[in-house]
Amino acid sequence: MNRHILIMRCRDQAGIVARVTQYFYSIGANLDTMDQHNSGKEGDFFLRAEFSFADDKSAEEVQNGFRPLAKTLSAQYHIYDKAEKLRMGVLVSRNDHVLYDILYRWKTGEWNVEIPWIAGNHEDLRYVADMYGIPFLYVKADKNDRSLAETKILEIAKDTDFLVLARYMQILTADFIGKYGRDIINIHHSFLPSFKGANPYRQAYERGVKVIGATAHFVNEDLDEGPIIEQMVERISHRDLEEDLKHKGKNLEKLAMASAIEAYIERRILRYGTRTIVFSD
Amino acid sequence: MNRHILIMRCRDQAGIVARVTQYFYSIGANLDTMDQHNSGKEGDFFLRAEFSFADDKSAEEVQNGFRPLAKTLSAQYHIYDKAEKLRMGVLVSRNDHVLYDILYRWKTGEWNVEIPWIAGNHEDLRYVADMYGIPFLYVKADKNDRSLAETKILEIAKDTDFLVLARYMQILTADFIGKYGRDIINIHHSFLPSFKGANPYRQAYERGVKVIGATAHFVNEDLDEGPIIEQMVERISHRDLEEDLKHKGKNLEKLAMASAIEAYIERRILRYGTRTIVFSD
């Protein structure tokens, strides 16, 4: 059975689900799962469905077949082949924990993803890339002129479907984000919107919070302001000094990032302005 | 707008959602929310939908209108008027926390429910019923002959839609359960299936667990074995003695019971053998 994923968005209106499911029924597709979301007062409607055929229609054929209905609904949509492997570029600096966690999940087949390369603005993690047999590219960072490094990254990122910043400590410029034009997922080591910017664990320690967190989010032009995909939290106490927060936070960062990447790979995330819709797995 | 709730169950088959949503569309109903669940290998399908009409059809009319489709699908179903207020009988013994929590939620209008009476096998909580202006009935427990007490409860329970056991420490007989014939929700003060029966906090303390829990479940003939609706858990440590577990557990019991009752009132729970399907709110 050939499995496909439909992602669709339109204005809320009568009969959307009836028409969409009727369409699947009419072409002999089996509806495996379906999730929908109505935004409430804004009047926007979102739908994600997995469906399968006995014959092997390509995603493109199905994409074309759905067009007339989408037009009727004034819907934006895309149909993906579920078996298609996304290509994920990974950017790092010196922190190793998120990278190790990503590579474990890739290596053991937990994720249906390819990692064509890992790039870092330090050489520290080259050995990890080597252990896993993935090309590592050193991209020197220059605070006064980011364009050189970003040009290099854009070059190697051409063949990727999305990028993840696995504790990459450089700020990507609006120019880079625009030119890349695809999704970039970052992990920030705080419970956003608290403690944006540098040293969030120090900020958390100094503010005296009783819970810490980590946030995986899409990168946009405003630092740590992109749509949030996933957040993980853990209780702490006065006994936890800044270094303890860093230590405990590592697990949160790994879990939040892994959850976000998994949702992304499974096409479960829809952007919605400053927010995201993340359908359940 | 008149809002209704459809609960439906049938064997999985092609076109269920298409046909059901098409039906709503055809009668001019607006589909407000819909959740479905496919059990996987067992091949069972469950659906819950909220829909509304501009005109004021009764739940009965809608129930009848849906019959032909249900027959085609060999589906069991029921349609409820969302505005209908369920009548919930409450049984207690001496513990006050779950009762107080239930009454607060009822009193402040958090729940669309009526509480015609509170019955107890002790007089201890009569004062709480009095505070809230609800009739309290003392039902003497007799361990050697439960029939007297149970007959009394059956009598007053005639006009109820379901019962909740808010830390009612008497075991209901199979005879009672059969004769009542409607749903009974119990709160057990452990993370079932661990620590069934008496003194679960003592059992938990003696076993040395690091997390405690509370479980809201449907009552069936096997003690603490009915389908689980909700579970809440909290970390503990070696510092927590049995009395600390009791103290900390109170919050869990209240939250699990409140969550279960809310789901029940909103018709979000479907029984499925030894399990439950609890659709999201």
Next chain:
Amino acid sequence: MNRHILIMRCRDQAGIVARVTQYFYSIGANLDTMDQHNSGKEGDFFLRAEFSFADDKSAEEVQNGFRPLAKTLSAQYHIYDKAEKLRMGVLVSRNDHVLYDILYRWKTGEWNVEIPWIAGNHEDLRYVADMYGIPFLYVKADKNDRSLAETKILEIAKDTDFLVLARYMQILTADFIGKYGRDIINIHHSFLPSFKGANPYRQAYERGVKVIGATAHFVNEDLDEGPIIEQMVERISHRDLEEDLKHKGKNLEKLAMASAIEAYIERRILRYGTRTIVFSD
């Protein structure tokens, strides 16, 4: 046995615990529990101990007896009689959930506290005070001149040990805080420092966070900036609209506030600059 609580703070130095415990031993006191905290690089030391005597020394006597040792250590300290009942004034506006929760815990003896009065800038919750037999005082709010209301509150608050703001939606002036001179605990319906000020659930909804929270904190002159005592969090999803956040947040607000008040009553909270030390129960 007469039980006392020692709270002590000094600069870290050799032999503190040895000298303090030696002192208790020398006067025949039994050390029931002891917790200490070393702040790390700042070099501050905090200690809380519960101890008991067979004879009935007053807290004052013990307080005096401890003085020479405290002087040697240059320590600030206080000794409390554990049986002493604190007097807690409660301020409310229109939201009822935190008030109900506080009154339940007071009424059922969960907390060793007195509630001499409840004051509100609306009449809405007078009926709750009446149910529990506690005097209710209406204190009209005037945005242009807060002094009138605050003078009234100061007057009735004379005989209290601390105040709790149970969703009191008026801002207390620096003048009030200074004149009252004792502790004031507020519950803010967000995960501080995120979403300070008005409408935190709306802010949370608009930012699209995946976890919401509630924060109990000491009130100081900066709005929502006082030392944090307790925070509770819960996962949410895109399905949760602003009103769902409000609904789910109620449980968090109740739990965070109850935990903070309990810690306060048990003398487990020590202020430390912008932070708090909250010893375990």
Next chain:
Amino acid sequence: MNRHILIMRCRDQAGIVARVTQYFYSIGANLDTMDQHNSGKEGDFFLRAEFSFADDKSAEEVQNGFRPLAKTLSAQYHIYDKAEKLRMGVLVSRNDHVLYDILYRWKTGEWNVEIPWIAGNHEDLRYVADMYGIPFLYVKADKNDRSLAETKILEIAKDTDFLVLARYMQILTADFIGKYGRDIINIHHSFLPSFKGANPYRQAYERGVKVIGATAHFVNEDLDEGPIIEQMVERISHRDLEEDLKHKGKNLEKLAMASAIEAYIERRILRYGTRTIVFSD
């Protein structure tokens, strides 16, 4: 500064903490942290302290120096050099996730531990051992005669301080446990005491629980009955089939095992009958 750890256990009695801390003070040791626990009605007392000297006394010297005081208190005790690296043997079968997590924490220096070997009753994970440069020993399992495999493991385990069973699916015999004579930590993929034995995720799915868990515990002669060290839990729903529980449970198993091993390495765990005391980090 040379840092040591004291672990001590005795009957509760007046002046324990005073005498122990006085002793440290008298020998010029700085008390860095101290935790104590009083079991309550059983009358047992437990203490863990970290202390340091300017001069480099060996753990043995300090161990001897403490003897007279321990004798007075009728205390069992041990003093460890905090810098000492424990040697941890790792047993695996086919599941890779716990092994990967352990190796990551070892490799990146998160844990002060040596891993002299990994042994498996399958060859599947040899490649992981190879990636990390650790010897892998294949130990064939024979269900009818466990003695051969266990003799081999005992032989290589001679130089280890403790063993961890990283999803090792063979049952160790009482004979092995007795002969090894040191601690063995297992991870069981359920919230014990629920779902002992085989296929806990299937059991959990069939029972319809709403929360799943993982438990790290000491191994004793009764299967899945040893003292619990750590438990991690996560909410699930009816949407989660058995394979989803397995997938979600992996994170819990890794976190529970990592937390238990970290506590073990830091000498924070004291066995107490069927329970454990795990002092905070």
